Amino acid sequence: MRNKNRRFILRLSLLLIMMFAIAYTLYQHFFTEKIRVQAGDQAPDFVLEDMEGNKVQLSDLKGRGVFLNFWGTWCKPCEQEMPYMESQYKQYKDLGVEILAVNIAESDIAIESFVKRHGLTFPVLKDKDRAVTEAYDIIPIPTSFLIDKNGTIQKVITGTMTEKDVANYMELIKP
Incomplete structure (x- = not known):
């Protein structure tokens, strides 16, 4: 008992x-309530390394429009939009618009192979510990943030973009 x-x-x-x-x-x-980074917010500042080992700080780009893209090499929609981003980067980089493509926690070899295969010339940054990904509360990829010359987020885009979309977005954040 x-x-x-x-x-x-x-x-x-x-x-x-x-x-x-x-x-x-x-x-x-x-x-x-989760606090999500959204249009109208100041973009959270960060420092990440590019593929050459240089430190890139978002706030150093004040005065320029920033097309901030979060992506992965395994993501088919990300791969689909990269050539569009490259094409528009060539047209807008001298007009005050920068692309920062943040890879989420992948190996240098995987990233380098992807960059070479697609002939990317814009800065590709490495978020090895996912700190920036978490700060921006990234859930689906690709996700892009359009940041104006004052560091304010103008628009958040999730999902695949066409080349026309990318061109329109670049125009939106051109200083």
Whole structure:
């Protein structure tokens, strides 16, 4: 009888702990507000390394429009839009618009291979520890932020862009 009571109390305790954990998870998911980086916000500053090992700081680009793109080599939509970004970069880089393509936590070899295969000339940055990805709350990729000359986010784009889209976005942030 005594063992039966102990088992019952143990099982009841475990059940209550599990119910509390589920309730807490649901509460966090549905009733707490995540702070997302969105249009109208100041772009969070960051420093990342480019493929040559140079440090690139977002705030150093004040006065220029910045097309900030988060991507991965395995992402087909990312791969599809890269040639469009390259084409428009060539047209807009001398007009005060910079592209920063932030790769999310991949190896240098994978990134270098991708960059060479697509002939990319704009700065490709490495977010090895995902700190910038988390600061910008990136969930789907590709995701791009259009940042004006004052460092204010004008638009957030998720999903694949056409070349015409990229051109229109570059025009939007041209100083």
